[in-house]
Amino acid sequence: MTPLIQDRTAALLLEGYGWLPDTRRRTPVGGTVRTRLLGRTAVALHGPEAVRFFYDEDHVRRTGALPGPVLDTLFGRGAVHTLDGADHRVRKALFVGRLTGPAAAASFAAHAETAWETAFAPAGRREVVLFDEAALVLARAVRDWAGLPYDDGQVQDLARDCVAMVDGFATPGPRHLRARRARSRQEEHLARAVEAARASAASAADTPFGAFVRHGEAEGRPLDLHTAAVELLNIARPAIAVAWxxxxxxxxxxxxxxxxxxxxxxEGDGGRPGPYATAFAHEVRRFYPFVPFIGGLAARDLEWRGEPVPEGALLLLDVYGQNHDPDLWPDPYRFDPGRFLSRPPHPDTLVPQGGGDTRTGHRCPGEDITVAALAALSRALARQTWTVPPQDLRIPLRRIPTAPRSGVRIVLPPA
Structure with missing residues (x-):
């Protein structure tokens, strides 16, 4: 008789990023991690081979995998993250066409640098909370780059609400309620904007906003207003989340x-960030905690390393643990951008925003933009003069998502 496996949802909420790596360490070497989350059988996967297994659509489906509270805060109902097969490929192609490649990444990074320079230009600014300032800079950058319909006052609301969506998706209580309200506000704003754009020349604008206004689904019908708003937020929210x-x-x-x-x-070509800034961005994404793991459902009865995985079981890809695995990263708790100077990271090894193929699979299409913007803003920050006053810079690993407790306060010199 198979022993009953205890549900570990409460343990996850208490232990945060360490829960899955610690569970793996308590499992015999070579053994498969089996547990239960949200009342479901769960099997944890780890390593480059697991990334390839997890992102094979014959193995894992997304439809029904994300719990309602996550959809109502982070991704939105009907988002591309919840689709499979042809529906996913048609929707994903729109993101890929607009968000991937060197040109898109360089363009967004340039907008981010301009917004950064504007934010730090006023004389007399003495103290800045880096997290808050970065969120507002990135909100302005994604508005200007994507053609999103926000004036200067509304873009501050966008920054605040997108931060709330990310901050509250993984926890019960007030943070979660704030995240739900934030998503509702922004979905309503964007749905009205899409409706107005379809009735005007704005629908033809050659911007990501215009593309979603015009986009047709696999059946040839346009996106409904709600889904168009959801997907536009799935451009804005991840861009602003680079603030972490x-x-x-x-x-x-x-x-x-x-x-x-x-x-x-x-210094790179044309004054752009060069190889060290890019390596620094990769190491920040590897070293610091952001995504603890990613989930999907077994599409059929499967076998992983000789162990059966029943159809419908929850499959967890260990992200934080893989990015700190000493078998993959020598001295993994040492911050060392140099590990990415000699060669770019392998896509199945460095997975801070998930793995798989960007164009055909579920890998985040905005990853190139994240790296480019982070490299540019990290270099801009390094080129400024600032000091760090006494503050609480601890990063609590029990909190998902986490950040330095103080938000990193910096003091700028007098003008």
Missing amino acids: FVAFAGHALHRWPETRARLRAD
Whole structure:
């Protein structure tokens, strides 16, 4: 008789990022991690081979995999993340066409740098909370880059609400309620904007906003207003979530000040960030905690390393644990951008935003934009003069998502 496996949802909420790596360490070497979450049988996968297994659509489906509270805060009902097969490929193609590739990444990074320079231009600014400032900078950048319908006052609301959506998706209580209200507000705003754009020349604008206004689904019908709003938020929200990485970058520059000189001197083609800034961005994404794991459902009865996985079981891809696995990363708790200078990261090994193929699978289409923007803003931060006053810079691993407790306060010199 198979022993009853205890549900570990409460343990996940208490232990945070360490829950799955610790569960793996308590499992015999070579054994498969079996547990229960939200009342479902769950099997945890880890390593590059697991990434390939997890992102094979013959193995894992997304439809029904994300619980309602996550959809109502982070991704939105009907989002591309919830689709499979032809529906996913048609919807994903729109994201891929607009968000991937060097040109899109460079364009967004340039908008982010411009917004950063504008934010830090006013004389007399003395103290800045880096996380808050980065969220507003990135909101302005994604508005201008994507053609989103927000004036200067509304873009501050967009920044605040997108931060709330990410901050409250993985926890019960007030943070979760704030996230739900934030998503409702922004979905309503964007649905009205899409409706107005379809009745005007704005629908033809050659921007990501215009593309979603015009987009047709696999059946040839246009996106309904709600789904169009959801997907536009799935451009804005991840772009603004780069604020977490910018705050971590500030934390790294303070803790390892030798990286500041390397970043200041870094120069690529046309004045763009060069190889060290890109390596620094990759290491920030690897070293600091962001996504703990990613989930999907077994599409059929499967076998993983000789162990049966029943259809409908929850499959968990261990992200935080893989990015700190000593078998993949020598001395994984040492911050070392140099590990990415000699060669780019393998897509099945570095998975801070998930794995798989960007064009045909479920890998985040905005990953190139994330890296480019983080490299640009990290270099901009390194080139500024600032000090760090006494504050609480601890990063609590029990909190998902986490960040330095103070948000990283920096003091700028007098004008």
